Amino acid sequence: MGRILTEKDVEAAVRGGSVYAAGGGGWSDHGRMLGYAAVSIGRPELIDIDELDDDEWVATAAAIGAPASTTAWEMQGIDYVKAVQLLEDALGEQVSALMIGQNGKSSTLNGWLPSAILGTKVLDAVGDVRAHPTGDMGSIGMANSPEQMIQTAVGGNRAENRYIELVVRGATAKVSPILRTASDMSGGFIASCRNPLRASYVRQNAALGGISLALKLGEAIIAADAKGGHAIIDAIVKTTGGMILAEAEVTDKSVVYTKEAFDVGTLTLGSGDKAMTMHVMNEYMAVDDAGGNRLATFPDIISTLSPEGEPMSVGQLQVGMRVFLLHVPKTLIPLSSSVKDPSVYPICEKALGISIADYALG
Missing domain, CATH: 2.40.390 (CV3147-like)
Structure with missing residues:
Protein backbone atom coordinates (compact mmCIF):
# COMPACT_ATOMS: atom_id res chain seq x y z
CA MET A 1 0.00 0.00 0.00
CA GLY A 2 0.94 3.63 -0.43
CA ARG A 3 2.88 5.51 2.22
CA ILE A 4 1.52 8.83 3.47
CA LEU A 5 4.40 11.31 3.43
CA THR A 6 4.67 13.23 6.71
CA GLU A 7 6.70 16.06 8.22
CA LYS A 8 9.64 13.80 9.12
CA ASP A 9 9.91 12.67 5.49
CA VAL A 10 10.52 16.24 4.26
CA GLU A 11 13.99 16.60 5.76
CA ALA A 12 14.91 13.05 4.74
CA ALA A 13 13.92 13.78 1.12
CA VAL A 14 15.92 17.01 1.07
CA ARG A 15 19.03 15.52 2.73
CA GLY A 16 19.05 12.33 0.64
CA GLY A 17 18.14 14.24 -2.51
CA SER A 18 21.08 16.60 -1.92
CA VAL A 19 23.59 13.73 -2.20
CA TYR A 20 21.92 12.51 -5.40
CA ALA A 21 22.03 16.11 -6.70
CA ALA A 22 25.59 15.11 -7.73
CA GLY A 23 27.01 18.59 -7.41
CA GLY A 24 23.95 20.14 -9.06
CA GLY A 25 22.39 23.35 -7.83
CA GLY A 26 18.86 23.82 -6.69
CA TRP A 27 18.03 24.85 -3.16
CA SER A 28 17.37 22.77 -0.09
CA ASP A 29 15.17 25.61 1.19
CA HIS A 30 12.95 25.38 -1.89
CA GLY A 31 12.62 21.63 -1.26
CA ARG A 32 11.68 22.21 2.37
CA MET A 33 9.15 24.85 1.35
CA LEU A 34 7.48 22.41 -1.09
CA GLY A 35 7.54 19.54 1.39
CA TYR A 36 6.30 21.36 4.48
CA ALA A 37 3.57 23.09 2.47
CA ALA A 38 2.43 19.71 1.14
CA VAL A 39 2.35 17.86 4.47
CA SER A 40 0.62 20.73 6.27
CA ILE A 41 -2.06 21.23 3.59
CA GLY A 42 -2.91 17.60 2.81
CA ARG A 43 -1.76 14.00 2.71
CA PRO A 44 0.67 13.43 -0.14
CA GLU A 45 0.95 9.71 -0.84
CA LEU A 46 3.93 7.81 -2.21
CA ILE A 47 2.94 4.72 -4.21
CA ASP A 48 4.67 1.95 -6.16
CA ILE A 49 4.05 1.46 -9.87
CA ASP A 50 2.15 -1.77 -9.08
CA GLU A 51 -0.60 0.31 -7.49
CA LEU A 52 -1.52 1.80 -10.88
CA ASP A 53 -3.43 0.15 -13.71
CA ASP A 54 -1.52 -0.13 -16.99
CA ASP A 55 -3.55 2.55 -18.75
CA GLU A 56 -3.49 5.20 -16.00
CA TRP A 57 -1.66 8.44 -16.83
CA VAL A 58 1.66 9.35 -15.23
CA ALA A 59 3.34 12.71 -15.91
CA THR A 60 6.69 14.16 -14.85
CA ALA A 61 6.82 17.05 -12.38
CA ALA A 62 9.96 19.09 -12.91
CA ALA A 63 11.57 22.43 -12.25
CA ILE A 64 13.41 23.89 -15.21
CA GLY A 65 16.11 26.46 -15.14
CA ALA A 66 19.58 27.59 -14.51
CA PRO A 67 19.41 27.87 -10.78
CA ALA A 68 22.17 30.45 -10.39
CA SER A 69 21.34 32.63 -7.40
CA THR A 70 22.13 35.65 -9.56
CA THR A 71 18.73 35.62 -11.26
CA ALA A 72 15.47 37.15 -10.06
CA TRP A 73 13.57 33.89 -10.08
CA GLU A 74 10.35 33.38 -8.19
CA MET A 75 8.57 30.07 -8.01
CA GLN A 76 5.69 29.45 -5.67
CA GLY A 77 4.42 26.05 -4.60
CA ILE A 78 1.13 26.71 -6.33
CA ASP A 79 2.97 26.95 -9.67
CA TYR A 80 3.68 23.20 -9.53
CA VAL A 81 -0.03 22.56 -8.95
CA LYS A 82 -1.15 24.86 -11.78
CA ALA A 83 1.28 23.13 -14.16
CA VAL A 84 -0.44 19.80 -13.47
CA GLN A 85 -3.90 21.34 -13.95
CA LEU A 86 -2.90 22.86 -17.30
CA LEU A 87 -1.57 19.48 -18.43
CA GLU A 88 -4.78 17.71 -17.39
CA ASP A 89 -6.84 20.33 -19.25
CA ALA A 90 -4.78 19.78 -22.40
CA LEU A 91 -4.90 16.01 -22.03
CA GLY A 92 -8.62 15.98 -21.32
CA GLU A 93 -8.09 13.31 -18.66
CA GLN A 94 -6.88 13.05 -15.11
CA VAL A 95 -3.28 12.28 -14.27
CA SER A 96 -3.16 9.51 -11.64
CA ALA A 97 0.41 10.00 -10.47
CA LEU A 98 3.47 12.21 -10.87
CA MET A 99 7.03 10.97 -11.19
CA ILE A 100 10.10 13.23 -11.21
CA GLY A 101 12.90 13.60 -13.73
CA GLN A 102 15.68 13.37 -11.14
CA ASN A 103 16.50 13.51 -7.45
CA GLY A 104 17.99 16.73 -6.14
CA LYS A 105 17.97 19.28 -3.34
CA SER A 106 14.35 20.15 -4.12
CA SER A 107 13.38 17.99 -7.11
CA THR A 108 12.82 14.88 -4.96
CA LEU A 109 9.77 16.76 -3.59
CA ASN A 110 8.39 18.17 -6.86
CA GLY A 111 5.29 15.96 -6.84
CA TRP A 112 4.31 16.38 -3.18
CA LEU A 113 2.26 19.58 -3.28
CA PRO A 114 0.12 18.55 -6.29
CA SER A 115 -0.46 15.27 -4.44
CA ALA A 116 -1.65 17.14 -1.34
CA ILE A 117 -3.93 19.50 -3.25
CA LEU A 118 -5.10 17.55 -6.32
CA GLY A 119 -4.82 14.00 -5.00
CA THR A 120 -2.40 12.83 -7.71
CA LYS A 121 -0.13 10.20 -6.20
CA VAL A 122 3.62 10.63 -5.82
CA LEU A 123 4.99 7.73 -7.87
CA ASP A 124 8.13 6.05 -6.53
CA ALA A 125 9.89 6.38 -9.88
CA VAL A 126 12.41 8.80 -11.32
CA GLY A 127 13.81 9.59 -14.75
CA ASP A 128 17.27 9.33 -13.18
CA VAL A 129 18.30 8.50 -9.60
CA ARG A 130 20.85 11.35 -9.71
CA ALA A 131 20.67 14.84 -11.16
CA HIS A 132 21.72 15.52 -14.75
CA PRO A 133 22.17 18.54 -17.04
CA THR A 134 19.61 17.91 -19.80
CA GLY A 135 15.91 17.10 -19.68
CA ASP A 136 16.47 14.29 -22.19
CA MET A 137 18.46 12.37 -19.58
CA GLY A 138 15.37 12.06 -17.41
CA SER A 139 12.82 11.68 -20.20
CA ILE A 140 12.59 7.85 -19.87
CA GLY A 141 13.22 7.13 -23.54
CA MET A 142 11.16 9.96 -25.02
CA ALA A 143 14.17 12.06 -26.12
CA ASN A 144 13.92 11.06 -29.77
CA SER A 145 10.31 10.03 -29.89
CA PRO A 146 8.31 11.56 -32.76
CA GLU A 147 5.20 11.19 -30.59
CA GLN A 148 3.29 14.39 -29.80
CA MET A 149 3.76 15.22 -26.13
CA ILE A 150 2.19 17.87 -23.92
CA GLN A 151 4.46 20.04 -21.75
CA THR A 152 3.41 22.90 -19.46
CA ALA A 153 5.33 25.54 -17.55
CA VAL A 154 4.13 27.93 -14.84
CA GLY A 155 5.89 30.56 -12.76
CA GLY A 156 7.92 33.73 -12.80
CA ASN A 157 8.78 36.90 -10.97
CA ARG A 158 5.40 38.55 -10.34
CA ALA A 159 6.78 41.97 -9.38
CA GLU A 160 8.60 42.21 -12.72
CA ASN A 161 5.55 40.96 -14.68
CA ARG A 162 7.52 37.87 -15.71
CA TYR A 163 4.85 35.34 -14.67
CA ILE A 164 4.22 32.88 -17.53
CA GLU A 165 1.75 30.06 -18.16
CA LEU A 166 2.65 27.94 -21.14
CA VAL A 167 1.20 24.83 -22.81
CA VAL A 168 3.05 23.31 -25.75
CA ARG A 169 2.54 20.19 -27.84
CA GLY A 170 5.09 18.46 -30.01
CA ALA A 171 7.95 15.98 -30.07
CA THR A 172 9.89 16.23 -26.79
CA ALA A 173 13.15 17.23 -28.45
CA LYS A 174 11.44 20.13 -30.21
CA VAL A 175 9.39 21.50 -27.31
CA SER A 176 11.80 21.05 -24.38
CA PRO A 177 13.98 24.02 -25.49
CA ILE A 178 10.84 26.20 -25.48
CA LEU A 179 10.39 25.48 -21.77
CA ARG A 180 14.05 26.32 -21.11
CA THR A 181 13.54 29.67 -22.87
CA ALA A 182 10.36 30.31 -20.86
CA SER A 183 12.30 29.58 -17.68
CA ASP A 184 14.91 32.17 -18.64
CA MET A 185 12.23 34.76 -19.48
CA SER A 186 10.39 34.11 -16.21
CA GLY A 187 13.48 34.91 -14.14
CA GLY A 188 15.47 31.69 -14.34
CA PHE A 189 13.40 28.92 -12.70
CA ILE A 190 9.96 27.60 -13.66
CA ALA A 191 7.65 24.74 -12.63
CA SER A 192 6.76 22.21 -15.29
CA CYS A 193 4.55 19.19 -15.83
CA ARG A 194 5.23 17.18 -18.94
CA ASN A 195 5.10 14.04 -21.03
CA PRO A 196 1.97 12.22 -19.83
CA LEU A 197 2.59 8.51 -20.43
CA ARG A 198 0.74 5.32 -19.56
CA ALA A 199 1.77 3.54 -16.36
CA SER A 200 2.67 0.44 -18.42
CA TYR A 201 5.32 2.49 -20.28
CA VAL A 202 6.66 4.04 -17.08
CA ARG A 203 7.00 0.58 -15.50
CA GLN A 204 9.29 -0.50 -18.35
CA ASN A 205 11.32 2.69 -18.69
CA ALA A 206 11.66 4.64 -15.42
CA ALA A 207 14.14 4.06 -12.60
CA LEU A 208 11.72 2.49 -10.13
CA GLY A 209 12.13 3.10 -6.39
CA GLY A 210 14.20 6.25 -6.89
CA ILE A 211 12.33 8.37 -4.33
CA SER A 212 12.51 5.68 -1.61
CA LEU A 213 16.27 5.55 -2.19
CA ALA A 214 16.54 9.26 -1.42
CA LEU A 215 14.30 8.92 1.66
CA LYS A 216 16.30 5.96 2.98
CA LEU A 217 19.59 7.81 2.51
CA GLY A 218 18.18 10.94 4.17
CA GLU A 219 16.97 8.92 7.15
CA ALA A 220 20.46 7.44 7.60
CA ILE A 221 22.03 10.92 7.42
CA ILE A 222 19.61 12.32 10.00
CA ALA A 223 20.26 9.35 12.32
CA ALA A 224 24.01 10.12 12.16
CA ASP A 225 23.60 13.89 12.61
CA ALA A 226 24.35 14.02 16.32
CA LYS A 227 27.62 12.13 15.87
Whole structure:
Protein backbone atom coordinates (compact mmCIF):
# COMPACT_ATOMS: atom_id res chain seq x y z
CA MET A 1 0.00 0.00 0.00
CA GLY A 2 0.94 3.63 -0.43
CA ARG A 3 2.88 5.51 2.22
CA ILE A 4 1.52 8.83 3.47
CA LEU A 5 4.40 11.31 3.43
CA THR A 6 4.67 13.23 6.71
CA GLU A 7 6.70 16.06 8.22
CA LYS A 8 9.64 13.80 9.12
CA ASP A 9 9.91 12.67 5.49
CA VAL A 10 10.52 16.24 4.26
CA GLU A 11 13.99 16.60 5.76
CA ALA A 12 14.91 13.05 4.74
CA ALA A 13 13.92 13.78 1.12
CA VAL A 14 15.92 17.01 1.07
CA ARG A 15 19.03 15.52 2.73
CA GLY A 16 19.05 12.33 0.64
CA GLY A 17 18.14 14.24 -2.51
CA SER A 18 21.08 16.60 -1.92
CA VAL A 19 23.59 13.73 -2.20
CA TYR A 20 21.92 12.51 -5.40
CA ALA A 21 22.03 16.11 -6.70
CA ALA A 22 25.59 15.11 -7.73
CA GLY A 23 27.01 18.59 -7.41
CA GLY A 24 23.95 20.14 -9.06
CA GLY A 25 22.39 23.35 -7.83
CA GLY A 26 18.86 23.82 -6.69
CA TRP A 27 18.03 24.85 -3.16
CA SER A 28 17.37 22.77 -0.09
CA ASP A 29 15.17 25.61 1.19
CA HIS A 30 12.95 25.38 -1.89
CA GLY A 31 12.62 21.63 -1.26
CA ARG A 32 11.68 22.21 2.37
CA MET A 33 9.15 24.85 1.35
CA LEU A 34 7.48 22.41 -1.09
CA GLY A 35 7.54 19.54 1.39
CA TYR A 36 6.30 21.36 4.48
CA ALA A 37 3.57 23.09 2.47
CA ALA A 38 2.43 19.71 1.14
CA VAL A 39 2.35 17.86 4.47
CA SER A 40 0.62 20.73 6.27
CA ILE A 41 -2.06 21.23 3.59
CA GLY A 42 -2.91 17.60 2.81
CA ARG A 43 -1.76 14.00 2.71
CA PRO A 44 0.67 13.43 -0.14
CA GLU A 45 0.95 9.71 -0.84
CA LEU A 46 3.93 7.81 -2.21
CA ILE A 47 2.94 4.72 -4.21
CA ASP A 48 4.67 1.95 -6.16
CA ILE A 49 4.05 1.46 -9.87
CA ASP A 50 2.15 -1.77 -9.08
CA GLU A 51 -0.60 0.31 -7.49
CA LEU A 52 -1.52 1.80 -10.88
CA ASP A 53 -3.43 0.15 -13.71
CA ASP A 54 -1.52 -0.13 -16.99
CA ASP A 55 -3.55 2.55 -18.75
CA GLU A 56 -3.49 5.20 -16.00
CA TRP A 57 -1.66 8.44 -16.83
CA VAL A 58 1.66 9.35 -15.23
CA ALA A 59 3.34 12.71 -15.91
CA THR A 60 6.69 14.16 -14.85
CA ALA A 61 6.82 17.05 -12.38
CA ALA A 62 9.96 19.09 -12.91
CA ALA A 63 11.57 22.43 -12.25
CA ILE A 64 13.41 23.89 -15.21
CA GLY A 65 16.11 26.46 -15.14
CA ALA A 66 19.58 27.59 -14.51
CA PRO A 67 19.41 27.87 -10.78
CA ALA A 68 22.17 30.45 -10.39
CA SER A 69 21.34 32.63 -7.40
CA THR A 70 22.13 35.65 -9.56
CA THR A 71 18.73 35.62 -11.26
CA ALA A 72 15.47 37.15 -10.06
CA TRP A 73 13.57 33.89 -10.08
CA GLU A 74 10.35 33.38 -8.19
CA MET A 75 8.57 30.07 -8.01
CA GLN A 76 5.69 29.45 -5.67
CA GLY A 77 4.42 26.05 -4.60
CA ILE A 78 1.13 26.71 -6.33
CA ASP A 79 2.97 26.95 -9.67
CA TYR A 80 3.68 23.20 -9.53
CA VAL A 81 -0.03 22.56 -8.95
CA LYS A 82 -1.15 24.86 -11.78
CA ALA A 83 1.28 23.13 -14.16
CA VAL A 84 -0.44 19.80 -13.47
CA GLN A 85 -3.90 21.34 -13.95
CA LEU A 86 -2.90 22.86 -17.30
CA LEU A 87 -1.57 19.48 -18.43
CA GLU A 88 -4.78 17.71 -17.39
CA ASP A 89 -6.84 20.33 -19.25
CA ALA A 90 -4.78 19.78 -22.40
CA LEU A 91 -4.90 16.01 -22.03
CA GLY A 92 -8.62 15.98 -21.32
CA GLU A 93 -8.09 13.31 -18.66
CA GLN A 94 -6.88 13.05 -15.11
CA VAL A 95 -3.28 12.28 -14.27
CA SER A 96 -3.16 9.51 -11.64
CA ALA A 97 0.41 10.00 -10.47
CA LEU A 98 3.47 12.21 -10.87
CA MET A 99 7.03 10.97 -11.19
CA ILE A 100 10.10 13.23 -11.21
CA GLY A 101 12.90 13.60 -13.73
CA GLN A 102 15.68 13.37 -11.14
CA ASN A 103 16.50 13.51 -7.45
CA GLY A 104 17.99 16.73 -6.14
CA LYS A 105 17.97 19.28 -3.34
CA SER A 106 14.35 20.15 -4.12
CA SER A 107 13.38 17.99 -7.11
CA THR A 108 12.82 14.88 -4.96
CA LEU A 109 9.77 16.76 -3.59
CA ASN A 110 8.39 18.17 -6.86
CA GLY A 111 5.29 15.96 -6.84
CA TRP A 112 4.31 16.38 -3.18
CA LEU A 113 2.26 19.58 -3.28
CA PRO A 114 0.12 18.55 -6.29
CA SER A 115 -0.46 15.27 -4.44
CA ALA A 116 -1.65 17.14 -1.34
CA ILE A 117 -3.93 19.50 -3.25
CA LEU A 118 -5.10 17.55 -6.32
CA GLY A 119 -4.82 14.00 -5.00
CA THR A 120 -2.40 12.83 -7.71
CA LYS A 121 -0.13 10.20 -6.20
CA VAL A 122 3.62 10.63 -5.82
CA LEU A 123 4.99 7.73 -7.87
CA ASP A 124 8.13 6.05 -6.53
CA ALA A 125 9.89 6.38 -9.88
CA VAL A 126 12.41 8.80 -11.32
CA GLY A 127 13.81 9.59 -14.75
CA ASP A 128 17.27 9.33 -13.18
CA VAL A 129 18.30 8.50 -9.60
CA ARG A 130 20.85 11.35 -9.71
CA ALA A 131 20.67 14.84 -11.16
CA HIS A 132 21.72 15.52 -14.75
CA PRO A 133 22.17 18.54 -17.04
CA THR A 134 19.61 17.91 -19.80
CA GLY A 135 15.91 17.10 -19.68
CA ASP A 136 16.47 14.29 -22.19
CA MET A 137 18.46 12.37 -19.58
CA GLY A 138 15.37 12.06 -17.41
CA SER A 139 12.82 11.68 -20.20
CA ILE A 140 12.59 7.85 -19.87
CA GLY A 141 13.22 7.13 -23.54
CA MET A 142 11.16 9.96 -25.02
CA ALA A 143 14.17 12.06 -26.12
CA ASN A 144 13.92 11.06 -29.77
CA SER A 145 10.31 10.03 -29.89
CA PRO A 146 8.31 11.56 -32.76
CA GLU A 147 5.20 11.19 -30.59
CA GLN A 148 3.29 14.39 -29.80
CA MET A 149 3.76 15.22 -26.13
CA ILE A 150 2.19 17.87 -23.92
CA GLN A 151 4.46 20.04 -21.75
CA THR A 152 3.41 22.90 -19.46
CA ALA A 153 5.33 25.54 -17.55
CA VAL A 154 4.13 27.93 -14.84
CA GLY A 155 5.89 30.56 -12.76
CA GLY A 156 7.92 33.73 -12.80
CA ASN A 157 8.78 36.90 -10.97
CA ARG A 158 5.40 38.55 -10.34
CA ALA A 159 6.78 41.97 -9.38
CA GLU A 160 8.60 42.21 -12.72
CA ASN A 161 5.55 40.96 -14.68
CA ARG A 162 7.52 37.87 -15.71
CA TYR A 163 4.85 35.34 -14.67
CA ILE A 164 4.22 32.88 -17.53
CA GLU A 165 1.75 30.06 -18.16
CA LEU A 166 2.65 27.94 -21.14
CA VAL A 167 1.20 24.83 -22.81
CA VAL A 168 3.05 23.31 -25.75
CA ARG A 169 2.54 20.19 -27.84
CA GLY A 170 5.09 18.46 -30.01
CA ALA A 171 7.95 15.98 -30.07
CA THR A 172 9.89 16.23 -26.79
CA ALA A 173 13.15 17.23 -28.45
CA LYS A 174 11.44 20.13 -30.21
CA VAL A 175 9.39 21.50 -27.31
CA SER A 176 11.80 21.05 -24.38
CA PRO A 177 13.98 24.02 -25.49
CA ILE A 178 10.84 26.20 -25.48
CA LEU A 179 10.39 25.48 -21.77
CA ARG A 180 14.05 26.32 -21.11
CA THR A 181 13.54 29.67 -22.87
CA ALA A 182 10.36 30.31 -20.86
CA SER A 183 12.30 29.58 -17.68
CA ASP A 184 14.91 32.17 -18.64
CA MET A 185 12.23 34.76 -19.48
CA SER A 186 10.39 34.11 -16.21
CA GLY A 187 13.48 34.91 -14.14
CA GLY A 188 15.47 31.69 -14.34
CA PHE A 189 13.40 28.92 -12.70
CA ILE A 190 9.96 27.60 -13.66
CA ALA A 191 7.65 24.74 -12.63
CA SER A 192 6.76 22.21 -15.29
CA CYS A 193 4.55 19.19 -15.83
CA ARG A 194 5.23 17.18 -18.94
CA ASN A 195 5.10 14.04 -21.03
CA PRO A 196 1.97 12.22 -19.83
CA LEU A 197 2.59 8.51 -20.43
CA ARG A 198 0.74 5.32 -19.56
CA ALA A 199 1.77 3.54 -16.36
CA SER A 200 2.67 0.44 -18.42
CA TYR A 201 5.32 2.49 -20.28
CA VAL A 202 6.66 4.04 -17.08
CA ARG A 203 7.00 0.58 -15.50
CA GLN A 204 9.29 -0.50 -18.35
CA ASN A 205 11.32 2.69 -18.69
CA ALA A 206 11.66 4.64 -15.42
CA ALA A 207 14.14 4.06 -12.60
CA LEU A 208 11.72 2.49 -10.13
CA GLY A 209 12.13 3.10 -6.39
CA GLY A 210 14.20 6.25 -6.89
CA ILE A 211 12.33 8.37 -4.33
CA SER A 212 12.51 5.68 -1.61
CA LEU A 213 16.27 5.55 -2.19
CA ALA A 214 16.54 9.26 -1.42
CA LEU A 215 14.30 8.92 1.66
CA LYS A 216 16.30 5.96 2.98
CA LEU A 217 19.59 7.81 2.51
CA GLY A 218 18.18 10.94 4.17
CA GLU A 219 16.97 8.92 7.15
CA ALA A 220 20.46 7.44 7.60
CA ILE A 221 22.03 10.92 7.42
CA ILE A 222 19.61 12.32 10.00
CA ALA A 223 20.26 9.35 12.32
CA ALA A 224 24.01 10.12 12.16
CA ASP A 225 23.60 13.89 12.61
CA ALA A 226 24.35 14.02 16.32
CA LYS A 227 27.62 12.13 15.87
CA GLY A 228 29.16 14.67 13.48
CA GLY A 229 30.67 14.80 10.01
CA HIS A 230 32.62 11.55 9.91
CA ALA A 231 29.59 9.59 11.10
CA ILE A 232 27.42 11.23 8.45
CA ILE A 233 29.93 10.42 5.70
CA ASP A 234 30.17 6.82 6.96
CA ALA A 235 26.36 6.58 6.91
CA ILE A 236 26.22 7.88 3.32
CA VAL A 237 28.89 5.38 2.19
CA LYS A 238 27.22 2.48 3.97
CA THR A 239 23.68 3.28 2.81
CA THR A 240 24.59 3.88 -0.85
CA GLY A 241 27.16 1.07 -1.06
CA GLY A 242 29.58 3.56 -2.57
CA MET A 243 33.13 4.52 -1.65
CA ILE A 244 35.18 7.65 -0.98
CA LEU A 245 37.57 8.07 -3.93
CA ALA A 246 39.49 10.92 -2.33
CA GLU A 247 39.70 13.30 0.59
CA ALA A 248 41.45 16.32 -0.85
CA GLU A 249 41.60 20.06 -1.27
CA VAL A 250 40.05 21.85 -4.24
CA THR A 251 43.16 23.14 -6.05
CA ASP A 252 41.55 24.55 -9.20
CA LYS A 253 38.11 25.57 -10.39
CA SER A 254 37.50 26.49 -14.03
CA VAL A 255 33.74 26.55 -14.58
CA VAL A 256 31.98 28.98 -16.92
CA TYR A 257 28.31 29.74 -17.54
CA THR A 258 27.41 29.18 -21.20
CA LYS A 259 24.74 30.86 -23.32
CA GLU A 260 22.89 27.51 -23.36
CA ALA A 261 22.39 28.02 -19.60
CA PHE A 262 24.85 25.36 -18.46
CA ASP A 263 27.76 25.61 -16.02
CA VAL A 264 30.60 23.82 -17.82
CA GLY A 265 34.22 23.15 -16.89
CA THR A 266 36.47 21.30 -14.47
CA LEU A 267 37.38 21.13 -10.80
CA THR A 268 40.71 19.73 -9.64
CA LEU A 269 41.09 17.94 -6.31
CA GLY A 270 44.57 17.42 -4.86
CA SER A 271 47.83 17.89 -6.73
CA GLY A 272 50.66 16.05 -8.47
CA ASP A 273 50.16 12.36 -9.15
CA LYS A 274 47.27 12.29 -6.66
CA ALA A 275 45.27 14.96 -8.51
CA MET A 276 41.78 14.18 -9.76
CA THR A 277 39.87 16.11 -12.42
CA MET A 278 36.10 16.42 -12.09
CA HIS A 279 34.22 17.25 -15.30
CA VAL A 280 31.26 19.53 -14.67
CA MET A 281 28.15 20.21 -16.74
CA ASN A 282 25.84 21.65 -14.05
CA GLU A 283 26.51 18.36 -12.22
CA TYR A 284 29.56 16.11 -11.86
CA MET A 285 29.67 14.07 -15.05
CA ALA A 286 33.03 12.29 -14.82
CA VAL A 287 36.22 11.93 -12.76
CA ASP A 288 39.72 11.24 -14.15
CA ASP A 289 42.90 10.46 -12.21
CA ALA A 290 46.20 12.30 -12.78
CA GLY A 291 47.11 9.87 -15.57
CA GLY A 292 43.87 10.55 -17.43
CA ASN A 293 42.27 7.23 -16.46
CA ARG A 294 38.52 7.37 -15.93
CA LEU A 295 37.42 6.62 -12.36
CA ALA A 296 33.73 7.49 -12.50
CA THR A 297 31.24 8.49 -15.21
CA PHE A 298 27.56 9.47 -15.34
CA PRO A 299 25.12 7.81 -14.56
CA ASP A 300 27.26 6.81 -11.57
CA ILE A 301 26.55 8.90 -8.48
CA ILE A 302 29.41 11.39 -8.06
CA SER A 303 29.16 13.78 -5.09
CA THR A 304 31.35 16.08 -3.03
CA LEU A 305 30.83 16.20 0.73
CA SER A 306 32.23 18.73 3.18
CA PRO A 307 34.08 17.38 6.27
CA GLU A 308 30.77 18.07 8.08
CA GLY A 309 29.04 15.65 5.70
CA GLU A 310 27.15 18.30 3.76
CA PRO A 311 26.74 17.65 0.01
CA MET A 312 28.43 20.55 -1.78
CA SER A 313 27.25 21.87 -5.14
CA VAL A 314 29.62 23.05 -7.84
CA GLY A 315 28.62 26.62 -7.02
CA GLN A 316 29.56 26.26 -3.35
CA LEU A 317 33.03 24.84 -3.94
CA GLN A 318 35.99 27.22 -3.78
CA VAL A 319 39.72 26.66 -4.16
CA GLY A 320 41.19 25.71 -0.79
CA MET A 321 38.12 23.84 0.49
CA ARG A 322 38.58 20.28 1.68
CA VAL A 323 36.09 17.73 0.34
CA PHE A 324 35.35 14.02 0.29
CA LEU A 325 34.60 12.63 -3.18
CA LEU A 326 31.84 10.00 -3.13
CA HIS A 327 31.40 7.48 -5.94
CA VAL A 328 28.47 5.04 -6.25
CA PRO A 329 28.76 2.88 -9.40
CA LYS A 330 25.71 2.69 -11.68
CA THR A 331 25.53 -1.07 -11.04
CA LEU A 332 24.15 -0.28 -7.55
CA ILE A 333 21.21 1.88 -8.65
CA PRO A 334 18.14 1.38 -10.85
CA LEU A 335 18.72 2.84 -14.32
CA SER A 336 16.08 4.31 -16.63
CA SER A 337 15.90 3.82 -20.37
CA SER A 338 16.96 7.44 -20.90
CA VAL A 339 20.41 6.99 -19.34
CA LYS A 340 20.86 3.92 -21.56
CA ASP A 341 19.95 5.94 -24.66
CA PRO A 342 23.06 6.78 -26.77
CA SER A 343 21.36 9.89 -28.20
CA VAL A 344 21.45 11.80 -24.89
CA TYR A 345 25.25 11.87 -24.68
CA PRO A 346 26.60 13.86 -27.68
CA ILE A 347 25.47 17.24 -26.24
CA CYS A 348 27.45 16.56 -23.03
CA GLU A 349 30.46 15.09 -24.82
CA LYS A 350 30.64 18.17 -27.05
CA ALA A 351 30.34 20.60 -24.13
CA LEU A 352 32.93 18.77 -22.02
CA GLY A 353 35.27 17.54 -24.76
CA ILE A 354 35.43 14.04 -23.27
CA SER A 355 33.88 10.66 -23.95
CA ILE A 356 30.95 9.74 -21.73
CA ALA A 357 28.83 7.28 -23.73
CA ASP A 358 31.63 4.67 -23.96
CA TYR A 359 31.66 4.46 -20.17
CA ALA A 360 28.00 5.16 -19.47
CA LEU A 361 26.76 2.48 -21.85
CA GLY A 362 29.58 0.00 -21.21
